[in-house]
Structures are given as structure tokens and as C-alpha cells.
Amino acid sequence: xxxxxxxxxxxxxxLAIMSYLYKDNPVYKTAEYLFVGVAxxxxxxxxYNNVMVxxxxxxxxxxxxxxxxxxxxxxxWRVGALILGMMLFTRLIxxxxxxxxxxxxxxxxxxxxxxxxxxxxxxxxxxxxxxxxPLVEPGTAGAFAAAHGFTARLIAALDxxxxxxxxxxxxxxxxxxxxxxxxxxxxxxxAKVGIWFLMISFGASYGFTVMARVSLALDRLRFLLSDWxxxxxx
Amino acid sequence: xxxxxPLLITMIxxxxxxxxxxxxxxxxxxxxxxxWAIIMTALASVLGVANVARINMLKVSRRDRDWRYSIVLLAxxxxxxxxxxVFPMVRSLFHIDSxxxxxxxxxxxxxxxxxxxxxxxxxTVFNQFYDFMFVPMQATMFALLAFFxxxxxxxxxxIRSVEAGLLxxxxxxxxxxxxxxxREIWHGLPEISDWIMSVPNLAAKRAILIGxxxxxxxxxxxxxxxxxxxxxxxx
Amino acid sequence: MAGSEPILERLEHADRRWIFLIMLVxxxxxxxxxxxxxxxxxxxxKGFYAALEALEPGDIVYFxxxxxxxxxxxxxxMIKAALDHLCRKDVRIIAATLWPAGPPLLEAxxxxxxxxxxxxxxxxDFVNLGFKEGKENVMVQLGKSFRAVYxxxxxxxxxxxxxxxxxxxxxxxxxxDTFRDxxxxxxxxxxxxxxxxxxxxxxxxxxxxxxxxxxxxxxPEDYAYIRSNQLSGLLGGLSGAxxxxxxxxxxxxxxxxxxxxxxxxxTIVVLILIGNVLYFLNRRxxxxxx
Numbered sequence: 001x002x003x004x005x006x007x008x009x010x011x012x013x014x015l016a017i018m019s020y021l022y023k024d025n026p027v028y029k030t031a032e033y034l035f036v037g038v039a040x041x042x043x044x045x046x047x048y049n050n051v052m053v054x055x056x057x058x059x060x061x062x063x064x065x066x067x068x069x070x071x072x073x074x075x076x077w078r079v080g081a082l083i084l085g086m087m088l089f090t091r092l093i094x095x096x097x098x099x100x101x102x103x104x105x106x107x108x109x110x111x112x113x114x115x116x117x118x119x120x121x122x123x124x125x126x127x128x129x130x131x132x133x134p135l136v137e138p139g140t141a142g143a144f145a146a147a148h149g150f151t152a153r154l155i156a157a158l159d160x161x162x163x164x165x166x167x168x169x170x171x172x173x174x175x176x177x178x179x180x181x182x183x184x185x186x187x188x189x190x191a192k193v194g195i196w197f198l199m200i201s202f203g204a205s206y207g208f209t210v211m212a213r214v215s216l217a218l219d220r221l222r223f224l225l226s227d228w229x230x231x232x233x234x
Numbered sequence: 235x236x237x238x239x240p241l242l243i244t245m246i247x248x249x250x251x252x253x254x255x256x257x258x259x260x261x262x263x264x265x266x267x268x269x270w271a272i273i274m275t276a277l278a279s280v281l282g283v284a285n286v287a288r289i290n291m292l293k294v295s296r297r298d299r300d301w302r303y304s305i306v307l308l309a310x311x312x313x314x315x316x317x318x319x320v321f322p323m324v325r326s327l328f329h330i331d332s333x334x335x336x337x338x339x340x341x342x343x344x345x346x347x348x349x350x351x352x353x354x355x356x357x358t359v360f361n362q363f364y365d366f367m368f369v370p371m372q373a374t375m376f377a378l379l380a381f382f383x384x385x386x387x388x389x390x391x392x393i394r395s396v397e398a399g400l401l402x403x404x405x406x407x408x409x410x411x412x413x414x415x416x417r418e419i420w421h422g423l424p425e426i427s428d429w430i431m432s433v434p435n436l437a438a439k440r441a442i443l444i445g446x447x448x449x450x451x452x453x454x455x456x457x458x459x460x461x462x463x464x465x466x467x468x469x
Numbered sequence: 470m471a472g473s474e475p476i477l478e479r480l481e482h483a484d485r486r487w488i489f490l491i492m493l494v495x496x497x498x499x500x501x502x503x504x505x506x507x508x509x510x511x512x513x514x515k516g517f518y519a520a521l522e523a524l525e526p527g528d529i530v531y532f533x534x535x536x537x538x539x540x541x542x543x544x545x546x547m548i549k550a551a552l553d554h555l556c557r558k559d560v561r562i563i564a565a566t567l568w569p570a571g572p573p574l575l576e577a578x579x580x581x582x583x584x585x586x587x588x589x590x591x592x593x594d595f596v597n598l599g600f601k602e603g604k605e606n607v608m609v610q611l612g613k614s615f616r617a618v619y620x621x622x623x624x625x626x627x628x629x630x631x632x633x634x635x636x637x638x639x640x641x642x643x644x645x646d647t648f649r650d651x652x653x654x655x656x657x658x659x660x661x662x663x664x665x666x667x668x669x670x671x672x673x674x675x676x677x678x679x680x681x682x683x684x685x686x687x688x689p690e691d692y693a694y695i696r697s698n699q700l701s702g703l704l705g706g707l708s709g710a711x712x713x714x715x716x717x718x719x720x721x722x723x724x725x726x727x728x729x730x731x732x733x734x735x736t737i738v739v740l741i742l743i744g745n746v747l748y749f750l751n752r753r754x755x756x757x758x759x
Contacts, residue, residue, distance in 0.1 A: 037310030045318025085277035105240030113251025116454035122669030123447035130697035151422035169437025201438035203404025212685035214733035217380035219542030272603030384492040414506030415731035
């Protein structure tokens with residue numbers, strides 16, 4: 001068993017959170033509220049030390065100091081960010097909350113502008129460009145012909161069909177999301193194929209999600225069994 | 235004025251961010267706007283924290299349901315803010331050089347400290363509470379999901395249609411194929427798993443990416459042209 | 470049979486706490502019984518390894534560790550393995566994070582690997598710039614100037630006093646100040662902001678190769694970026710970490726956790742199967758009874 005009081009504190013809090021698996025209870029609730037409080041205080045401190053001080057207070061201080069020596073620096077413009085940032089806090093005062101729209105407008109504009117460029121070149125153009133591929137990848141037919149054994153032939157066959165399947169999946173899934181035309185008849189069958197590809201991708205996502213969650217639980221168990229109780233595990 | 239000025243700000247800033255990509259001459263102004271956005275995003279997060287404090291203080295003052303837990307929340311918040319914000323601010327304002335260290339003793343064979351009272355880096359009390367309070371609690375909250383996913387797999391995952399069957403088959407192949415056990419069951423399983431990820435999964439995800447990109451571009455254009463105004467809220 | 474019918478119904482709608490217990494046992498037992506199964510390395514992990522292996526001593530890498538304690542179990546093994554690989558190759562590292570809960574974790578990883586294992590010098594071989602809020606704004610700004618975004622490092626030291634970032638070029642400007650001075654961007658990401666945003670905002674705009682390690686939840690989406698060469702390599706979840714640890718020859722928690730991970734997955738598959746068998750049996754029984 002560990003003699004470290006810090007480890008004991010972490011273990012008790014871990015078990016308090018885990019008690020929720022049995023049922024909601026005051027111990028869990030206390031730990032939950034404590035977490036929210038500690039996390040909030042942590043975030044405030046990190047923002048102060050890592051953002052406010054180096055990016056706002058120090059440049060504005062240097063800028064204001066420069067004014068007294070007759071030297072103007074661009075850093076002084078940051079006062080505008082401080083003023084707009086303070087206007088955000090008027091959201092807490094209902095009578096003046098309308099002034100918070102000014103900084104909100106700046107933030108929404110900044111993120112929207114960046115999103116347009118980011119999505120256009122990062123997702124839209126690049127993904128379409130990479131979809132302009134031959135129906136059969138060069139070399140895959142030869143690899144299929146040369147493969148021996150069931151597994152090798154199966155994998156070679158999948159590689160041979162890969163580009164065709166990819167294009168079929170891409171076009172049918174894109175068509176599924178086109179709701180301006182009713183999905184009946186031939187178009188209904190195409191949309192159905194799109195749904196099948198979506199289901200396969202959701203299944204893949206589900207498999208990876210299971211992997212992620214199991215990993216997280218394993219680490220907590222390792223901490224409790226090894227770091228706290230002191231059992232020898234792998 | 236209450237809506238027109240913020241809309242104008244949105245349009246000007248938004249167009250600057252877009253045009254900066256095509257006209258490097260706009261870089262200096264767009265850089266300054268991005269610096270402002272960095273500071274204001276942080277202040278928006280601070281606003282969120284302030285709101286949490288305000289709501290819980292109201293809960294305590296009104297003796298609302300679960301008000302005693304709010305005291306725990308506020309105490310934890312105050313403690314971390316004291317160590318991570320107030321003390322560094324005081325040391326900075328009054329130019330205090332002393333490290334304000336505590337601890338440096340031994341108890342039951344374990345050495346504690348010394349820990350600095352002020353600051354956020356390793357070796358501070360603040361960092362100790364991050365390591366042994368914040369980290370285990372957040373990690374455990376996410377770890378609970380493994381149990382919930384097991385429960386959902388048993389009680390809710392029902393293969394009632396062809397589509398659900400495809401989802402289940404893909405999930406099983408990926409779950410087993412991505413771990414070393416999969417190769418022991420059948421040496422072709424990892425390659426099949428890779429193929430599923432690289433072909434049908436990629437096809438569907440790419441279609442979603444393209445569709446989402448079109449939606450994001452359209453929404454972004456509507457915002458910076460002043461057509462989309464929902465973010466302003468009511469009057 | 471009439472006596473077994475309620476049992477099957479009861480089993481199908483069993484209290485979920487029994488399922489929790491089954492899952493707990495299933496993932497706890499393998500922690501005591503290590504079974505070393507050979508790990509197969511997937512192509513995207515080979516790509517990640519190749520990108521780091523291609524670096525030369527003295528090259529500079531931007532290490533974006535965008536994660537928090539909620540994803541630490543999956544991403545810490547990747548971060549430590551990547552730092553090990555970079556330090557082994559004497560690559561200089563500029564580390565930072567866009568997640569507010571990330572800086573202490575990043576600091577611990579750098580202290581453990583860069584300083585602890587490889588005795589690298591802070592300020593010369595690696596720097597920790599800490600956290601900055603702003604998400605995509607930070608990413609785009611970094612392409613223009615590191616010091617405009619990070620005037621100080623995580624410890625409050627002005628970046629002009631750090632040898633790695635204080636060097637001047639022949640023209641008198643800063644030698645290391647934008648992504649153009651960096652050979653590779655290594656992103657370990659838990660979500661937003663993360664891999665997707667780095668690819669969208671930085672990859673094409675500043676033409677810098679990117680490799681990514683991400684949580685298993687995010688990995689399926691990032692395959693599209695691998696295929697289009699927007700990402701040079703990808704580590705997906707704990708299994709990706711295990712494969713990468715195998716490639717660099719330094720087994721860590723990724724490798725060690727694979728046997729328990731395997732049994733956890735098998736348990737989920739068995740639960741799905743049993744749940745469905747019970748469901749169809751009970752459905753047939755109800756139809757026959759109706």
C-alpha cells in the first residue's frame with residue numbers, strides 16, 4: 001500500500017467518482033462538484049498566467065510606458081482587445097448585456113473567416129482532388145494474379161477493388177445527403193448503398209470508440225492496483 | 235446601433251480573415267485582429283468561469299437544492315485561484331523575489347516538497363493539486379465510459395436490420411483486428427481491418443467531410459455577409 | 470420451457486451493474502496475466518515513424534500536444550514515444566499546447582523524456598511554450614510569428630532569452646520564428662482544436678508536413694487526411710501507440726496494455742452477441758405466445 005498522501009488523495013477521489021457505477025450518491029456528488037471547482041480555478045489561473053500576462057498586460061504596460069517616453073508601439077492597440085474583452089462581461093448585467101455583442105461579433109467574424117478558408121482548402125478542395133483516382137490502381141491486377149493462398153488472394157482482390165469501392169462509396173454517400181430529390185427508384189437504391197457505407201464507417205467508429213474507452217478504464221485500474229495498493233501488475 | 239455595429243464588426247473582421255489568404259498586404263492588420271481574438275477568447279473562457287462562480291454563489295445564498303455541494307465547488311475554485319492567480323499577481327505587483335516555498339519534510343518514508351505556493355509550473359502546490367486532484371477525477375470520469383459502453387453493447391445494440399448488421403460486422407472486425415489477438419485468430423484479420431478503414435470507412439468519412447465543408451463554407455459566408463444573425467441573440 | 474422463459478427475459482434486461490462487474494473483471498484479470506502477442510505495425514504508423522526517422526540532427530520540430538487528463542491514458546504513451554524518437558535523433562523541439570489542461574502534462578512528459586532520459590538542455594535543445602487560447606487563430610498566427618503568439622515560454626521567460634528561439638539569421642531577422650523554419654509538425658490531439666484544424670489551417674497554408682497521434686475516437690476521420698497526403702502518418706489510440714513503441718524499440722504502456730485491451734474488446738463482442746441472442750430468443754417466444 002502506498003504511503004504517499006497525494007496518492008491516497010487521488011485514489012479516494014478516483015473511487016468516489018467510480019462509486020457512480022453503483023448509483024448516484026453524495027460521495028460522488030461531492031467529488032463532482034469539487035472537480036468542477038478545482039477545474040474552474042485551474043483554467044482561470046492558466047488563462048491568467050499563459051494568456052493575460054504575456055499577451056495583454058505586459059504589451060499594454062510596455063505600450064503605456066512607451067507613451068511616457070514618447071515612443072509609440074503597436075502593442076498599445078491591445079488596449080482595444082482589453083476594452084472589448086471587458087464588454088464581454090456585461091453579459092452578467094442584463095441592462096448592459098447588449099454591449100457584449102461587439103466582442104462576440106469580432107470573435108464570430110474571426111472564426112467564421114478562418115473556417116471558410118480552412119474548410120475550403122483543407123477539406124473540400126483536397127478531398128475532391130484526392131478522389132480523382134483511376135478505377136483500378138496500377139499494379140493491383142498483377143498482384144492479384146500473382147497471389148497464392150486464400151488469405152493472400154482475398155487481400156489482393158480487396159486491393160484490386162479498392163479504388164472502385166471507394167468511388168462507389170463516396171458518390172453514393174454524397175448522393176444520400178442530397179435531400180432535394182426524393183430517394184425513390186434508382187436514386188433510392190443509390191442512396192441505400194450510401195447508407196450501407198455510412199453504416200460500415202459508423203461500425204468502424206464504434207470499434208475505435210470501444211478501444212478508446214477501454215484504454216481509459218485500464219489506466220485507472222492500473223493506478224489503483226499498482227500505484228495505490230501496490231500490487232505487481234504487468 | 236445595437237445590432238448594426240456588431241454586424242459591421244463581424245463583416246469587417248470576417249472579410250479580413252478571408253482576404254488575408256489572398257492578399258498578404260493585409261497580414262499586419264489581420265495578425266493584430268488575430269491577437270485580439272486570442273485575448274478575447276481567453277476572456278470569454280474567464281467569463282464562463284465567472285458565471286460558474288456567480289451561479290453557485292446564488293445557490294448558496296438562496297439555499298437552493300444541493301447548495302452545500304456548491305460550497306465545496308467554490309472552496310476548490312477559490313483555493314486554486316489563490317495559488318495560481320492571486321499569489322503570482324501579488325508577487326508581480328510588489329516585486330517579491332522570495333519563492334514562498336513550503337514543505338520539504340518527510341512523513342512515513344515519503345518526502346513532501348518543498349512546494350512553491352505561487353505559480354502553476356511543476357514544483358508548486360497548484361501543480362500538485364492538478365496532478366492528484368484534477369487529473370485523477372477527470373481521467374476517472376472518462377474511464378466510466380468503458381463500463382457504460384459495455385452496458386449499451388449488451389442492452390441496446392440490437393441487430394434488427396441489414397444496416398445494423400453491417401455496422402455490427404464492421405465494429406467486430408475492427409475491434410478484434412486492431413489488437414494483437416486478432417492476428418492470432420486469423421492472420422488476415424488485421425489486413426481486412428486496415429482495408430475497412432482505408433476504403434469503405436474512408437469513402438463515407440470523405441463524403442461527410444465534403445458535405446460538412448460545404449455547409450461550413452456556406453454558413454461562414456452567410457455570417458460574414460451579415461445574412462446569418464442568430465449569434466446576436468434577441469433584442 | 471415455461472420455467473426458463475422468465476430467466477431469459479431477466480437476463481436480457483439484467484441490471485446494468487452486473488454488466489459493469491463483468492467488464493471490470495474482464496479488464497482487471499489480464500493486468501495480472503501478461504500475454505505477449507506479436508504486434509503488427511499498420512501502414513499509417515509506419516508513415517509516422519518514417520517522417521520522424523527522416524529528420525536530421527539539429528532539425529527543428531513543432532510539437533503540438535493538444536490534450537488533457539481525459540485522454541492522457543491513450544496519448545501519453547504516444548507523446549513519450551515520439552519525444553524519445555526525436556531526442557534520440559538530436560532533433561530540437563518547440564513544444565506547446567492549445568488545450569488549457571495540457572501544459573502540466575506536456576511539462577511532465579518533457580521532464581521525463583527530454584531531460585530525464587536524454588539529459589537535453591532546456592532552452593537550447595527544447596522549449597516549452599505552454600498554452601495559448603485562440604484555437605485556429607493561434608495556428609494561423611504561428612505561421613507568421615511564434616513570438617507574436619508566445620512572447621514568453623511556460624515559465625514566463627521571454628523567448629528572446631531562449632537560445633533555440635533567440636538565434637538570428639543572415640538577414641538580421643529571427644532564425645526560428647515561423648513554420649517555415651520548422652521541418653515537421655508533430656500533433657498529438659484529443660479533439661478540438663487538434664489534427665483536423667492543424668490540417669485545415671496550417672498544412673496547405675504554410676506547406677509543412679504534419680504527423681498526428683490522436684485518440685481512437687478521432688482516428689477514423691483522419692484516415693481521409695492520410696489518403697490525401699495531408700497527414701504523413703497517424704497513430705490511432707492505444708494500439709497505435711503500441712505499434713509505434715514497437716517500431717522505436719521502447720515498449721511502454723501502449724505495448725503492456727495490449728493484452729488487457731484485447732480481452733476488453735472480446736468482452737464487448739461477446740456482450741453484443743449474447744445480448745442479441747437473448748433478444749431474438751425472447752422475441753420469438755413473445756411472437757409464439759401472442
